[in-house]
Amino acid sequence: MNVLKPVLSLAAALLLSVAAAHATVRTETGLAESQAGASETYRLNVPTEKGVSTTQVRLVIPAGVTVTRFQVLPGFIRTIRTNEAGLITEVTWKGRIAPQEYARFFFQARNPEQAGTLSWKVYQTYSDGSVVAWDDTNPEQTPASKTAVK
Template sequence: MNRSNTLTALIAAAVLSAAPALAHAVVRTETGAAESMAGASETYRLNVPVEKDMATTEVRLVVPKGVSITRFQVTPGFVRTTKTDDAGLVTEVTWKGKIAPMEYARFFFQARNPAAAGDLSWSIYQKYADGSVVAWDGTDPQLPASKTAVK
């Protein structure tokens, strides 16, 4: 194999291996960053693409400890419910609605980051029309939890 073919094969392999990682449910800042500042008030977006040949009907987000959600942006076509702890802090958010195949939805919310630096791990559970759930929580290495580095 000549140098040009080797380079082409390496680039193709890199693109193909990165493709699944780009398509999973993730939490990022409003600007798309995977990091934020300790103690900062931040607008986050949960991006959920449909990866099956059927609609997503429910998305559940488990909020990392130390993150304090302060408000949500309205998402037309979805009903949002929350679970809170004894202190009234949001611990889980569920959006019910429909995201059709070949579509994605973004759910925006504002939150205050923990005062200390560290990594936040966002667990996301994507339910499909057939009742199956894809757990983006890291229990399966193919289904990583979304991470935010708080610096």
């Protein structure tokens, strides 16, 4: 049994690192929760998990969230898509995140007035043309990042 314990600990550590290694949206301080109606600075953390570079990151803004501004990130070009009301619905950053690197994209937004769960959908494009959809199409492998609004 003593031999099995270190193996199980190593397996658990590897599973935790894999589960945590994906595109996530958190508050500036790293929380997965915020207050209803609050203005918040969010950070989108995107690691490159393949042997090729990430070349594009597209974030779909959850309904009810009003994005107001972005932090400049040298080396990236940002484009936005808006709806008929002029609200930002998608943001795309084009640039390069090399293998074994990550980038953090900061933006300010106002949360919805109602409590609930925000589901942030992120589409990560690699230089080989493949796209990883962090959007819950496969929640076990590519979950969307969630923020609890209370």
